[in-house]
Amino acid sequence: MAARVAELPAELKYIQYEHSLESQYLPAIRALISKDLSEPYSIYVYRYFLYQWGHLCFMALDPVDSSLIGVVICKLEHHASHSPPTRRGYIAMLAVAAPYRGHGVATVLVKKAIDAMAQKNADEVVLETEETNIPAMRLYERLGFLRSKKLHRYYLNGNSAYRLVLLLRHIDPDGHEDPNGAADLSLDDMDTAPR
Amino acid sequence: MAQEEASVSQEFTGLSIDHPVYCYGQPQPPPVTSEGVIAIDITRNFLDAAATLEPGQLVKDGYFTLFESVGAIEIMDPKMDSGCLAPDESLDEDYDVTRPLLPAEVLGIIDQLLCLEMAWHLGYPLSQTLLTNVYIEAMLVPNPTTIKEADFIRGEGPRDPMFIVLRAYCLGLLKACLHVNERIKYEHYYEEEDFVTTTYHRSLLENIDDIEIRDEIMAAKRLVHSLRPKISDEMADALSFRLELRTAFLRAIELAELRSHWESLSLPWSQMKAIWEPINRSRHLGTPVPEAFSTKLQRRLASTMPPRPIVQPSFEETYEHFKKFFADGIDLLKILNYTDSQSLLNFVVTFQAQKPQPLVYIRTLLQWFLIQDMVVLGRVSIRQVLDDDLSIVALPCSRLLDPANDEVEAPHDTRFAIAHQMELFRQRVAPSYLDIFKALCQNRCRVRRALCHAIQDWETVQMDAEEIDQLLQVQLEEKPITYDGSTPAYSIPLSSWAYLYKVRLMEWIVQLGFELETYQPDEMAGMYWYLSYLAKTRAKHAERIKAFTVQRLNELRAHPFSNTAAMEATFTTSLSYLRATILDATSTLELADALSCLYTVLGRLRLIVPPPRPYSSDELRYEIRMKPFAPISLPRLPSYDNFVRLSAQHETSTAGLLDFAQRAVVNAKMGYDVLGKMGEKEAFTANAHERWLAGIKNCNKSGIAINIAVAAIRRALESGAAKEGGMAPGEQKVMVELPKPAKSYHEWWIVPKIVEKKS
Incomplete structure (x- = not known):
């Protein structure tokens, strides 16, 4: 692991991603995120997010050479598998280069992403994190996320995950079409049916 | 994001990558003439349409989900494409399954198989566990339809005694896996979360009768007994216990189907529990044969899964897990004693x-x-x-x-x-x-x-x-x-x-x-x-x-x-x-x-x-x-x-x-x-x-x-x-x-x- 920097370079630049930055930053984004994955995502997955929700992606850049230090990638969609439907933000990927960790870079990135999603009328923001990833859980819980459920053996390595949820506004349960029916409490689509 | 989503393996029914077209030399162009089909070359149209897109522009319909996009792989990326070969790398494992085996090597292979079997029970796919073994691969491909065909070497000819022992063990192992897999599939469980039931179109000796397999194991046990003077009592016991474990496991599975009186059902479980201790004590007699296990075998499986490492718990962990497994099996049967x-x-x-x-x-x-x-x-x-x-x-x-x-x-x-x-x-x-x-x-x-x-x-x-x-x-x-x-x-x-x-x-x-x-x-x-x-x-x-x-x-x-x-x-x-x-x-x-x-x-x-x-x-x-x-x-x-x-x-x-x-x-x-x-x-x-x-x-x-x-x-x-x-x-x-x-x-x-x- 690379040695950590004692102090951050003065004032990192935080910028919102846009499609025109693809050739400049996509390779670096992929490299940064792939480092922590046992299996890389194909370029299609990155484009799936970045092309549709580039405005929910933020990058932390070195102020001197504009190289990539950290990135957060999100999406925001209607979530209708349970009633009432919500506008659900999803933090898909978050990474900060090892030497720059421990200085709150990830927190700034996540805050920017939440702000952007809130501005786009998100009702809630969700994500999954590995049960062993204590720093990530601490980061999100400090911002106000709650562990809503544990997902058994969610990752390829056999580790479980927690679903973390941040509710941005009260969701009116009267949105339920049938308050006595089997209102789905779950936060994902595959809750009851065996996969 | 979960990475499991990357394995989209189930849907390729009938598409086997060991079909010659996919394996050797230049792929042949697909036949474009067929009765009732009029083929039109759209290469030009495709290139023209693609030329209007800018790099990175996403083309998808509204129903294409994240789940599906995560299934995409990049051809020729060695981390995603299991068929991608490094320069001079051979496609297949070049291990010779006909080479003579020492008793200690057979024991070493069996003990490694025990670890992989447990990894499978714990929820890891066959592709990263038992199907990485060259002997099992040789036994299952091509699919044997008779007990005779279920062997590492096909055809007549004398077999080395150690071959007969390893074969009998593998027969019992695979048949047990078949039954376990079928039972799990039948009940409510969560695929890829609790367990992975896919066999990648390998049949786990489905066509072969349990009784025939048990006979082979019995014969192998007799053979081991006759070899005592040659291979030492210690080694003979070690091999016998492992064969016995397979018989007991098959028996436990068979009886469990009856759902009858718990005491009669628990006998093979108690046997397994008892045998497990001497198995554990004798593992030092084995010599590992790591070259008999290879992730290259994944290439032959019907799956688009990227290459993934072998998952193998240590023998100490395997020991603990099986010990608990057998104890739980015995305990479980007591439920059949309904009172209220x-x-x-x-x-x-x-x-x-x-x-x-x-x-x-x-x-x-x-x-x-x-x-x-x-x-x-x-x-x-x-x-x-x-x-x-x-x-x-x-x-x-x-x-x-x-x-x-x-x-x-x-x-x-x-x-x-x-x-x-x-x-x-x-x-x-x-x-x-x-x-x-x-x-x-x-x-x-x-x-x-x-x-x-x-x-x-x-x-x-x-x-x-x-x-x-x-x-x-x-x-x-x-x-x-x-x-x-x-x-x-x-x-x-x-x-x-x-x-x-x-x-x-x-x-x-x-x-x-x-x-x-x-x-x-x-x-x-x-x-x-x-x-x-x-x-x-x-x-x-x-x-x-x-x-x-x-x-x-x-x-x-x-x-x-x-x-x-x-x-x-x-x-x-x-x-x-x-x-x-x-x-x-x-x-x-x-x-x-x-x-x-x-x-x-x-x-x-x-x-x-x-x-x-x-x-x-x-x-x-x-x-x-x-x-x-x-x-x-x-x-x-x-x-x-x-x-x-x-x-x-x-x-x-x-x-x-x-x-x-x-x-x-x-x-x-x-x-x-x-x-x-x-x-x-x-x-x-x-x-x-x-x-x-x-x-x-x-x-x-x-x-x-x-x-x-x-x-x-x-x-x-x-x-x-x-x-x-x-x-x-x-x-x-x-x-x-x-x-x-x-x-x-x-x-x-x-x-x-x-x-x-x-x-």
């Missing part, structure tokens, strides 16, 4: 609460035993189980449960109406009742999630039951009674029964939240308060049922002629069930109260400090946390303000809260002590009494731990090491540690530890 519905429930609850949880095969056997074609444990009808349960919980010797009602044919007869309504009721509740058992058979995370759904179902069960209750109370001309000094009320036994279950499920959801580490430290005070509220509801409700039951018993005793010993016994059973329930609920509420007070104090002393949470409010978090309970009308979820008021207890002093916590522990202990002295008949824990009793003892130990924490807080307050309203971070002399559930006396009672700060 509540013991059955307690069996499942305590069996599944074990740590580590029984492996998925054991859990699917549990399901298989429990319910099949509406028959419980292979011989008890759902009706009998339900009627047992209704009788135990709320309706001992009730006219509602009299089987004679079914014989009445006169439509105006009350008994006819009762039989009809009760049948409607049973049909309504049976699926919901069985769902509780099914939910409890899942992994712990899923148990909690399934129960969140179940309580909504039971909400409607309760309402429907109440309607039937009202119809029946007219039929029975029931007179309302006054109990507890309140207004006269009817017994409404069916909805009472449903309500008792619903509240218990709600408690389990909260308790599993502690077990699964779902709550943050500053949520503990509130969640234990809510648990206590639910337990109190259950205790009160059980008291209500008891009042009606006692009333009926007194009526019965007032008519000595109609009172028989059998009826007295049925009432006694029900009253002892209610007694155990009330004790359990009150002990739970007391211990939960104690912890709630303790955590509230820790908050006041700022020993537990909530994080800043700039994006959230307490009320919104309450909304998420209590979401499963919000739709429940009874007991209604307290409003946020009430919740805060009742759990924060501002009107009570800190010293008062600590006093209260200590008293609550005393009360809980009294309850647990009485429970702990109960036999399995009074506690309704037949076949599971030891496990249940261990749980009760651990609850009591949790109480002791609470007392220790309370005493430590008092000392800290007296010595000035902690202060009301908190102290500056530097001054505080004590801190709080929350143990992991696994490190607690009981997973449901997370007792904080007060420790002195190291200066």
Whole structure:
């Protein structure tokens, strides 16, 4: 692991991603995120997010050479598998280069992403994190996320995950079409049916 | 994001990558002429259309999901494309399966196979476990249709004795895997979460009879015996035990299908348990043959999965897992000894609460035993189980449960109406009742999630039951009674029964939240308060049922002629069930109260400090946390303000809260002590009494731990090491540690530890 920097370079630049930055930053984004994955995502997955929700992606850049230090990638969609439907933000990927960790870079990135999603009328923001990833859980819980459920053996390595949820506004349960029916409490689509 | 999503393997039916077209040399262009097909070359159109796109522009329709996009791979990226070869790399493993093997090598291979078999049981796919072995690959490809073909080397010719031993072992292993896989697929489980059932179009000796395989293993054992002088007694024993393990496993599987008497079914499990120790002791005799295992074999599997490493637990881990597996197998079979519905429930609850949880095969056997074609444990009808349960919980010797009602044919007869309504009721509740058992058979995370759904179902069960209750109370001309000094009320036994279950499920959801580490430290005070509220509801409700039951018993005793010993016994059973329930609920509420007070104090002393949470409010978090309970009308979820008021207890002093916590522990202990002295008949824990009793003892130990924490807080307050309203971070002399559930006396009672700060 690379040695950590004692102090951050003065004032990192935080910028919102846009499609025109693809050739400049996509390779670096992929490299940064792939480092922590046992299996890389194909370029299609990155484009799936970045092309549709580039405005929910933020990058932390070195102020001197504009190289990539950290990135957060999100999406925001209607979530209708349970009633009432919500506008659900999803933090898909978050990474900060090892030497720059421990200085709150990830927190700034996540805050920017939440702000952007809130501005786009998100009702809630969700994500999954590995049960062993204590720093990530601490980061999100400090911002106000709650562990809503544990997902058994969610990752390829056999580790479980927690679903973390941040509710941005009260969701009116009267949105339920049938308050006595089997209102789905779950936060994902595959809750009851065996996969 | 989960990476599992990357493996999209199931859909390629019929597409085998070991088809020559995909394997060797330049791929041939697909045939473009065929009857009834007019092929049009669209290369030009495609290139023209693509030229109008800019790099990185996404082309997809509105239904293309993230899940599907994660399945995309990049051809020629060695991390994603399993067919991508490094320069000079050969496509296939060049291991020679015909090479002679030493006995020690055969032992080494078998022991590695044991580790991989366990990895598969633990949830890793065959592609990363058993199907990485070259001998297994050689045996399965091409698919053998006769026992003779099921060999590493096909065709006639003499076989080296060590070959015969390894082959017999592999035959037994693969056939066991087939049965295990089929059983799991048949029951409710979660693919890729609990287990991966795909065999990548490999048939695990499906066409070959178990008996033939057992004969081969027997023959191999005889062969090993004859080789004793040559290979040493030690080695012969080591190989024999491993072969014996395979025979016993196949036998255990075969017998389990019968669901008959537990003692006869447990024999092969006991054998496996006994053999496992000498197997463990003899593993030093083996010589590993790592080259007989290769991830290159994944290329031959029908899957688009990227290359993935072999998953192999150490032999020490494998030893522990199998040991537990065999012990669980033996324990599980005791469930077949049906005594009563509540013991059955307690069996499942305590069996599944074990740590580590029984492996998925054991859990699917549990399901298989429990319910099949509406028959419980292979011989008890759902009706009998339900009627047992209704009788135990709320309706001992009730006219509602009299089987004679079914014989009445006169439509105006009350008994006819009762039989009809009760049948409607049973049909309504049976699926919901069985769902509780099914939910409890899942992994712990899923148990909690399934129960969140179940309580909504039971909400409607309760309402429907109440309607039937009202119809029946007219039929029975029931007179309302006054109990507890309140207004006269009817017994409404069916909805009472449903309500008792619903509240218990709600408690389990909260308790599993502690077990699964779902709550943050500053949520503990509130969640234990809510648990206590639910337990109190259950205790009160059980008291209500008891009042009606006692009333009926007194009526019965007032008519000595109609009172028989059998009826007295049925009432006694029900009253002892209610007694155990009330004790359990009150002990739970007391211990939960104690912890709630303790955590509230820790908050006041700022020993537990909530994080800043700039994006959230307490009320919104309450909304998420209590979401499963919000739709429940009874007991209604307290409003946020009430919740805060009742759990924060501002009107009570800190010293008062600590006093209260200590008293609550005393009360809980009294309850647990009485429970702990109960036999399995009074506690309704037949076949599971030891496990249940261990749980009760651990609850009591949790109480002791609470007392220790309370005493430590008092000392800290007296010595000035902690202060009301908190102290500056530097001054505080004590801190709080929350143990992991696994490190607690009981997973449901997370007792904080007060420790002195190291200066």
